[in-house]
Amino acid sequence: MYRLTSKLVIYRNIGKDSILFKLADIFQRFSTGQYVKEDLITEIYDQIHNLLDLSTRYGFDKNLWHNYLAFLLAMSENPFTLVSEKVGANEGTVNEFAKGDFAIFKQLFDYDFSAIEKELGIDCFSVVLNYKAIVKSEQIFNKSVSEKVQQLSTDIEKAEDESEMYKIVTDFYRTYGVGKFGLNKAFRVNHNENTRQAGEILEPITTTGNMSLDDLIGYESQKQKLIENTEAFVKGKKANNVLLFGDAGTGKSTSIKAILNKYYSQGLRMIEVYKHEFKDLSTIISEIKNRNYRFIIYMDDLSFEEFEIEYKYLKAVIEGGLETKPDNILIYATSNRRHLIRETWSDRSDMSKDELHRSDTMQEKLSLVARFGVTIGYYRPSQQEYFDIVINLAKKYPEIKLTEDELRLEANKWELSHGGISGRTAQQFINHLIGVADD
Structure with missing residues (x-):
């Protein structure tokens, strides 16, 4: 040997x-x-x-x-x-x-x-x-x-x-492909200093879900916008950074995870980055910019309090600086806030004790959202849409024996005591029914 x-x-x-x-x-x-x-x-x-x-x-x-x-x-x-x-x-x-x-x-x-x-x-x-x-x-x-x-x-x-x-x-x-980027779908920032010193800034996420866009009931126009932008990206055409904003539990994160599964075979990869890791963005981009894949840097539940300044680093990475963002990288983010950064009434007034032109602060904060070329709103479903989601999810599980009328009645009881109407509440209700179903 x-x-x-x-x-x-x-x-x-x-x-x-x-x-x-x-x-x-x-x-x-x-x-x-x-x-x-x-x-x-x-x-x-x-x-x-x-x-x-x-x-x-x-x-x-x-x-x-x-x-x-x-x-x-x-x-x-x-x-x-x-x-x-x-x-x-x-x-x-x-x-x-x-x-x-x-x-x-x-x-x-x-x-x-x-x-x-x-x-x-x-x-x-x-x-x-x-x-x-x-x-x-x-x-x-x-x-x-x-x-x-x-x-x-x-x-x-x-x-x-x-x-x-x-x-x-x-x-x-x-x-x-070859190596970790070829064989894995998704990655996170590696915090192990020993392997980071060897150049391993990213590590694979070994267990990703198998959700598809069909699993998300409704939101057809939102999903179509996401598909159109992502398809352009994986084909090497011009595409935009995307911000998915709206109510909690409406399927923003699910949509992005499903997009990864849909386009993985076409060379799409995803890197999950949290705001405390923004300092690593330049290093991450240096590692992936010359690879033969399309990378989405995924930022889930992105928002900033008024005292947090990490958004400045993100702005610089998206646009700005001498080095342009490589063509094989986009940023997809989800947020419950339309403008990402918490605003106060004093932001909108030049009459402030501590700053002469306070409205300039508001413009600086709003400029972050402007750097996402596509913004897609995910809003809380109506009562009827909530029932439709429950009924369609229930069809996937034969062990659920309730009629549609019974499902509506029980789903209504569930949402009243479990956080209100949303796609997430519907899925949690279905999980409950599966758990108590007879074997």
Whole structure:
């Protein structure tokens, strides 16, 4: 194994601390006979533990060794893979090095562990080659990455040679991309200082919901505006930053999450940023501006009190400063406030003790909203619209046996004691009915 990994060229940046290179070092010492048996077994079990830990995080199953090697190929960011995610297979001398590396990976896929198992009296490699994972909730592992990597692993298993493997892997890069941005939908700011120092400002959000725009009953014109702007964006056309404002519980956040699911396959990614993280916006943009994806920076429940000044940083990022905002980045925000920043009556008067031209303060605050080219209002539904939402949601759950009249009656009772009329209240009512339904 050491002989194989030492010849890698394109994928040499996998890292000496990886499971692959640690095992390669172990096998090198085993082949020379320069080892203490008990120590070598301990080192092997350490790497098997790391392999099982990785497999649990990503929900791998069956041949964990194959899944791990496919995971390395899917996550390795280097000049070859970054070009391949844009154009797929392409002509160039670098292809010879790539095919050489793929030939090595194919041999690693087919590696025979029987000799070391027999000599050391262990069977851990045989176990991970035929592994049956415990069924886990999707909340525990990264399903988005898991499904793609396991399919890549299966495809590579069927490859006859390095040329066929080259096509399989470059097609994968072209379809899904490479690394964390290729395989994940959404990201948040990483607050772990150790990994941040290594340039990892963003970390994947591994469990995103599967909501669709159809799940949001009503608000058709609002959803259409959001679709039109987002479609223009993912197609590389001019598009605007978007502010969704209005009453609480009306589906603003749901709309944006559904938009991510709708356009993820077309290269859309989303980064969740809170206002206390605005200081990181410039660093975030630097990390993503040259990638082959379209990024929405998502700011949920955005609002500012009059004493908060973080909105000034946001204004500078949206428009202003010497460096223009890259074409592959937009900002989508939700807020219960139409103007985002709390205003006072003194803002509207030049007669103030502490400022000569107080109305200038109001104009400065309002200028933030003006930097969102599209503003979409989400308003509290009427009583009849609320009933329509309840009835349509109930149709999705056969266990709910109430008639429409009964649903209206119970929904009316529910909203009177649970926060008033809204789409959120309707969903909470449906959740209640499901919870108390007979099995």
